[in-house]
Amino acid sequence: MRRALGLLVAAASTVGSIATAGPPAYPRWHSDNAVQVRLGGFFPDGGGELWDGNEAFFTMDASDFDGFILGFSLLHSVSEHVEIGLNLDHYDETSSSSYRDPIPGFPDVIPEDADGFPIVHDTRVATWPLTVDVRFLPWPRARGPRSTQPLFYFGGGVGIVSWKYEEVGDFIEFTANPVIIRDQFQDTGTAFEAHVLAGLELPLTPRTNALFEGRWSSADDELGGDFAGFGKIDLSGTSVFTGLSFRF
Numbered sequence: 001m002r003r004a005l006g007l008l009v010a011a012a013s014t015v016g017s018i019a020t021a022g023p024p025a026y027p028r029w030h031s032d033n034a035v036q037v038r039l040g041g042f043f044p045d046g047g048g049e050l051w052d053g054n055e056a057f058f059t060m061d062a063s064d065f066d067g068f069i070l071g072f073s074l075l076h077s078v079s080e081h082v083e084i085g086l087n088l089d090h091y092d093e094t095s096s097s098s099y100r101d102p103i104p105g106f107p108d109v110i111p112e113d114a115d116g117f118p119i120v121h122d123t124r125v126a127t128w129p130l131t132v133d134v135r136f137l138p139w140p141r142a143r144g145p146r147s148t149q150p151l152f153y154f155g156g157g158v159g160i161v162s163w164k165y166e167e168v169g170d171f172i173e174f175t176a177n178p179v180i181i182r183d184q185f186q187d188t189g190t191a192f193e194a195h196v197l198a199g200l201e202l203p204l205t206p207r208t209n210a211l212f213e214g215r216w217s218s219a220d221d222e223l224g225g226d227f228a229g230f231g232k233i234d235l236s237g238t239s240v241f242t243g244l245s246f247r248f
Contacts, residue, residue, distance in 0.1 A: 033248055036211060038071035040241035042091045044125070048220060049231025050165075054123070056104050060097040065125055067093030069239055080140035085133045085157070089239070092126040099172065109178050113170070119180055121169025127235055129193055129217065133157025151209070154198040161193045161219050163235055165227065187225035191235060194218050201245055209245040214238070 046062020071089040098118035099111035135155035166186040199213030
């Protein structure tokens with residue numbers, strides 16, 4: 001009887017300890033990683049000599065090159081308030097335009113072909129930014145039972161952007177007797193890039209978040225190749241993304 005009573009007291013003591021302790025503790029922070037897949041829009045600033053010249057001569061505007069951008073990021077947390085991101089993005093947009101009437105500097109040249117149609121060509125801009133950034137978290141990333149809390153972050157970084165600029169179609173050759181030619185002109189290069197960003201993550205599961213992010217990037221490069229002497233191409237612009245973040 002005394003033995004049974006002793007076992008009962010020990011069991012009650014154990015249950016009381018567990019109840020007092022409450023749910024198991026979760027670490028507030030530990031180093032981990034995430035992969036992000038992002039899809040959004042890129043909106044070129046459209047400044048600089050090339051854009052200004054194109055907008056003066058052709059029925060073209062920087063907004064004609066608003067287009068989709070696809071991005072991937074690999075994140076690593078270095079503290080509860082700091083994460084480092086490695087990003088790869090891709091943007092590619094093509095727009096058609098014709099000569100303005102009158103053509104600046106050539107008011108006597110008629111910007112039409114023999115059938116009276118506009119002289120049209122396609123312009124393509126493509127970029128592949130590879131960047132690194134530092135992201136600051138005003139409050140720590142929640143864990144365990146608190147993992148449903150949204151998370152805000154902001155930061156900035158630098159990198160390189162590989163680019164391609166191309167014009168294909170019909171053009172006026174401004175000689176003594178202007179003629180229409182069909183040709184293709186292009187140039188490629190790599191430029192230094194700097195950017196700032198801000199974003200919001202909304203948890204879907206303890207390890208999967210929906211993300212919304214905005215970036216502004218600054219980059220330009222001297223034109224060469226078929227466009228040598230045309231000045232600089234401005235690659236700056238604003239990106240707006242939505243996507244998913246998978247933590248591991």
